[in-house]
Amino acid sequence: MSRAAISRATNEANPERAVRVSRPPANGKDVIATIAPDTAAPGRGKRKAAARQAKAPPIAARMDRHRLYELSVQSVDAEIDFVDETYFDLRGRRAKVLREDFCGTANTSCEWVRRRPSNIAIGVDLDPEVLAWGRGNRVSKLKPAARSRVNLVQHDVMTVKTEPLDVVLAMNFSYWLFMSRERLRDYFCSVREHLAPGGVFFLDCYGGYESCQEIRDKREIKARGPWGKGFTYIWDQSWFDPISSQMVCHIHFKFEDGSKLNRAFSYRWRLWTLPEIREVLAEAGFARSTVYWEGWDEDENEGDGDFQPADVGEADPAWICYVVAEK
Ligand SMILES: C[S@@+](CC[C@H](N)C(=O)[O-])C[C@H]1O[C@@H](n2cnc3c(N)ncnc32)[C@H](O)[C@@H]1O
Numbered sequence: 001m002s003r004a005a006i007s008r009a010t011n012e013a014n015p016e017r018a019v020r021v022s023r024p025p026a027n028g029k030d031v032i033a034t035i036a037p038d039t040a041a042p043g044r045g046k047r048k049a050a051a052r053q054a055k056a057p058p059i060a061a062r063m064d065r066h067r068l069y070e071l072s073v074q075s076v077d078a079e080i081d082f083v084d085e086t087y088f089d090l091r092g093r094r095a096k097v098l099r100e101d102f103c104g105t106a107n108t109s110c111e112w113v114r115r116r117p118s119n120i121a122i123g124v125d126l127d128p129e130v131l132a133w134g135r136g137n138r139v140s141k142l143k144p145a146a147r148s149r150v151n152l153v154q155h156d157v158m159t160v161k162t163e164p165l166d167v168v169l170a171m172n173f174s175y176w177l178f179m180s181r182e183r184l185r186d187y188f189c190s191v192r193e194h195l196a197p198g199g200v201f202f203l204d205c206y207g208g209y210e211s212c213q214e215i216r217d218k219r220e221i222k223a224r225g226p227w228g229k230g231f232t233y234i235w236d237q238s239w240f241d242p243i244s245s246q247m248v249c250h251i252h253f254k255f256e257d258g259s260k261l262n263r264a265f266s267y268r269w270r271l272w273t274l275p276e277i278r279e280v281l282a283e284a285g286f287a288r289s290t291v292y293w294e295g296w297d298e299d300e301n302e303g304d305g306d307f308q309p310a311d312v313g314e315a316d317p318a319w320i321c322y323v324v325a326e327k
Helices: 044-055 065-073 076-091 107-115 128-137 181-194 274-283
Strands: 034-036 097-101 120-125 150-154 165-170 195-207 216-225 228-241 246-254 260-270 288-297 302-310 319-326
Touching (some): 065 128, 065 216, 065 246, 065 260, 107 120, 107 150, 120 128, 181 195, 181 274, 195 274, 302 319
Parallel strands (some): 097 120, 097 165, 120 150
Antiparallel strands (some): 034 260, 195 319, 288 319
């Protein structure tokens, strides 16, 4: 299995082992998902089940795409571990105020406020639908004291105004929606302005020669839920243009009854390289940026989830790393 087949997603059915997703998604414009029913004929021994299924609507028609997304591509506990420990290593104190840009369901913000009673989170997203889902399914599930320390804001990350921040997150490659250096620099400048002295900006990045191929990658998510024992997550790099370095990617989900949630999420991005990102961070005034590269588990033949500062990486077909930029 290539390093691409690793992910930051923790499989809830197997929580002790962090499973890495192949090339996670990022932000961008979500599209209305289409549902494809199973067209394959059932085997003889499965006639009764097939008859039952014939009456029931396809699983895909009943599924919640945000829940499926979280299970497939997020591992908020591991991510917050990394953020919390790295900030402490760099600054010798704990961060308190965190802003999660492109927050989506605000799962990460909720994890931040669960960690310590002093932690405060601000989640920023443009989309009222996903924010409403986050409020109803994530923020509302927090204990009241923690709930009062999460604030979800519907706004463009480029222009949002917030209090001085210890940490800003731009995860799952969401900032790749900025197509030009100027736009990316404007965003990085805005983040830097909002950071308190000593503040730290965390981003993730992926690359490797598979990242610019028009390919699909599937991964089985073993987690019990209304879908059954699990489902298949499909990361679809459907189009890449080497001249602009722009790409279109989709996430599809497939279920035990064969039904599919096609294009549950779609993204149009620019595939940025690490040198470009670090150059633009420097142009935006960040004092230092460091790449945290993932170690390799020889036994499992996959990434080990341990990200350490590195000056030189490895020529993997698909890798994921963090970039940590200090004000
Ligand atoms: C794939 S989600 C990322 C969710 C989360 N950050 C994660 O790590 O999985 C990307 C989100 O970015 C939001 N978004 C896109 N452009 C934005 C902008 N200019 N300002 C704020 N949010 C934006 C989208 O609405 C979407 O919810």
